[in-house]
Amino acid sequence: MSTGEGLAARLEALRQALGLDAAAWAAAAAEAARAVAAGGAAAQRLAARVGGAEAAALLAAYKAGLAAVDDGGYLAARETLARRLLALGLDDAAVLLPAAASPEAAQAVLLADLLLLHEACTECARREHSGMLEAVPALHPGGWLDRLLGERIARARESGAACGLALVEVRNLTEVAVALGEAAAAELVRGVAARLREAVREGDVVFHTEGRRLGVFLDRVAAEALLELAAGKMLRALEEPLEVAGRRMRARVALGLSRLPGDAAALAEAQRHAGLALAAAVTSGREVVFFDPALAEANRRRLELAERLREARERDELQLHYQPKVRLADGAVVGVEALLRWHPQGRDPVPPDVFVPLAEEMGMVHELTRWVLMRGVREAAAWHRDGLALDLAVNLSVQDLARPDLVDEVVGALTAWDCDPARLTVEVTETAMMHERERAEDALGRLRALGVKVAVDDFGTGYSSLQYLRRLPVTELKIDRSFVAAMAADAGDRAIVEAVLGLAHGLGLGVVAEGVEDEATREALHRLGCDTAQGWLFSRPLPEAALRRFVAGAA
Known part of the structure; x- marks a missing residue:
């Protein structure tokens, strides 16, 4: 509201919220109303950048300073506010309103600050209730949390x-x-963040970084060896199941x-190093990996390989190599996998187990798949012209x-080389x-x-949900080698293979x-x-010329 009546009503609502005496309040209310407009933008920044709990803490600090509204009490209250805002990295909002020129003006400015803080607190609470504000702060280059952590590292x-x-x-x-939807995944991340906050000390910081990855800043430990104990504590905090989507x-x-x-x-350097360590943990299946210079050297070589x-x-x-597919009834070669x-x-x-994951990580899979399609379809068309079915x-x-252009590219390859679509299988x-x-779909x-x-x-190594067999136009199942390799000696693997065969044949x-x-x-x-x-x-995978000789020999 911008009118005098509106400001007066807001100040009265603040008085009631704080439970302050109406007579003591009235003397400064009019002057405070004139000062509010100067601090509106700063209060909006506060509401946008901190959570409701922190805004409430700031409000409580100001309320304590109201006990002695004179020059000293006013300055003490504003110093408290400035310190808390700076600790949050909100240096651009460290002073919500201009400095007061007199004790009377100081009282008015203090009340105006209180009003803006109260409204910031209310706004934060509203946004948190509606799910608009993340419960975990985000780390962005140059942002307030980035600056705060930088200061802590320096200290x-x-x-x-x-x-x-x-x-x-x-x-x-x-x-x-x-399985449960994106909302459940977000709930899982919030649950993990809450457990991590419980596991670390009060001065440590849990935050969001890129994607749904979380970060934990462990502030001032007596020795680096204690970081291992902290990592173990975080893992133990996550041993108990979380409640997610009612499960x-x-x-x-x-x-x-x-x-x-x-x-x-x-x-920034610590983030890069922790990222390399995390990638090593994910790749190796380990729960915790500490950065080692060898990881940086391996990453340098990986980037060179990507180039x-x-x-x-x-x-x-x-090159394309082709592994023959053999019909077991008569030993005929009926197809190949490129x-x-x-x-x-x-x-x-x-x-391949080195460069394929690298291509996926670097976003190069599209180019490689397009090359495989064009080269493979071209050679398959040549086989058909030469009588190799x-x-x-x-x-x-x-x-x-x-x-979105996947189908167009497949059609383009088939059309370019005049290849029968029925001769192509996508796996x-x-x-x-x-x-x-x-x-x-x-x-x-x-x-x-x-x-x-x-x-x-x-088949059998992924999510193993059979629903997609009804929804998707599947024509063939490939039983994973992990079940096939030991089936002759292992009754369990044999039973799995037999079950898959029965399922597949039952579905045609x-x-x-x-x-x-x-x-x-x-x-x-x-x-x-x-x-x-x-x-x-x-046969092992063969170059195209060797494949032709193999098929000729098997005929």
């Missing part, structure tokens, strides 16, 4: 103390989002930690399914299908309508067994009625 350095920075990733977040579940987390000043001199991978296509370093290989000039080949299977990733993992459910449905077949790769789907490496496994699959198999028993 710790001056006193000879150590600090720590931990980055925390919830490993099962995607599973929760897929009890455990949060599986990974922690990456950086020591200050041991590993880094500044916050070379970006140039691999232009340098003609990419597998990408990278042979850098003058260097040893780079294994081989189906071609190409793998699609989560990132591929998320692309998608369960995880990819569930991660991009809506887009997977749309894209795979459109591809199937064109005649392209759809296979579920690594074909089945391919992966990872067949010995005759006993081939014979067991054949007796169970498995349609097709691939593995080193038949």
Whole structure:
């Protein structure tokens, strides 16, 4: 409100909220009303940048200063406010209103400050109740939390103390989002943040960083070795299940930690180092990894490898190898799976389990998939013209399914080389299908309508929800090698394979067994009625020319 009456009503509401005497209040109320307008913008910044609990604490500090509204009491109250705001990093709002020129004006300014703080507190509470304000602060470069933590690091350095920075990733977040929805995933993150706050000391800070990753700043510990104890305490705090969407579940987390000043001199460097440690924890399956200089060197080599991978296509370093698929009933080669290989000039080949995850991380999967499609379809069309009746299977990733132009690119490759769509199979993992459910349904449905077949790769290792077998146009299941490899000797794996075969055939789907490496496994699959198999028993992946010779020899 901007009118005098409106300000008076706001001041009266504040008096009632604070329970202050009306007579003592009235003398300064009119002057305070004239001072309020000068502090409106600062109060809005306060409301936007702190939580309701902190605004309430600021209000309580000001109320305590109201006991002696004279020059000294006024200054003490404003000093308290300034200190608290600076501690929050709100240096641009350290003084809500201009300094008072007299004790009378000081009283009015104090009351105006109180009004603005009260309204900031009310606004924060409203936003928190409506879910508009995150309960955990976010760390942004140059933001108030960035400045606050930087100051704490500087103070710790001056006193000879150590600090720590931990980055925390919830490993099962995607599973929760897929099974229960994004709201449940957000609730899980909030629950983890609350547990972390309980586990650390009052001066430590739990915050959000990129995505749904959490961070913990461990302020001034007596020795760096104590950071390991702090990490263990955080993990123990998460052992008990959390309440998420009406269910009890455990949060599986990974922690990456950086020591200050041991590993880094500044916050930004500590963040990079903690990120490298977290990546190592996620990759290795460990719960906690501390930064080590070797991680930085490995990251440098990884980035160099990524740059070379970006140039691999232009340098003609990419190749397709094809692993034959054999029909178990008669041993005929009926198809192949296209597998990408990278042979850098003058260097040893780079294994797929190294460059494929790197491509996913660097956002290069799209380019590689497009290259595989064009090259694979071109060679498959040539086989068909030469009388080789081989189906071609190409793998699609989560990132591929998320692309709106996926179907257009597949159609473009088939059209460019005049290849029958029925000769192409796209293989998608369960995880990819569930991660991009809506887009997977749309894209795979459109591809199937064109005649392209759809296979579920690594069946049994993902979310194992059978609902997608009804919703998606699946034509084939590929039984993961982890079940196939030991089925001849392990009754449990054999039972799983037999169950998958019964399920697939009952739904009218074909089945391919992966990872067949010995005759006993081939014979067991054949007796169970498995349609097709691939593995080193038949052939390792072959370059195109060698594949032609292999097929000719098997005919």
